[in-house]
Amino acid sequence: MKSLRTTRGINFDAFVEECEVGRGYVSELERGFVVPSVTVLAKVAAVLEVTMADLVAGESPREELFKETVGLREEQIRNLLETVRQLKASSHS
DSSP, X not given: OHHHHHHTXXXXXXXXXXHTSOHHHHHHHHTTOSOOOHHHHHHHHHXXXXXXXXXXXXXXXXXXXXXXXXXXXXXXXXXXXXXXXXXXXXXXX
């Protein structure tokens, strides 16, 4: 969770505020000392813009793809999104 947070460029205090849980709890959560409720897990996933499954599964292809796109220019992201949409459309055919 911490690596996702830092990859997204979200500082600890902003993360705590967006997740709407206590600082100590987030600290323990990031260090693996507590198991979050489904409600907290959903909030964390929303803030990090990943699925709850991605958080539970740890390293996943989705997470790897996200890390690879960090730092891309907006135009590159738009092109990548268009490619993904085309892939999805062709898989439904």
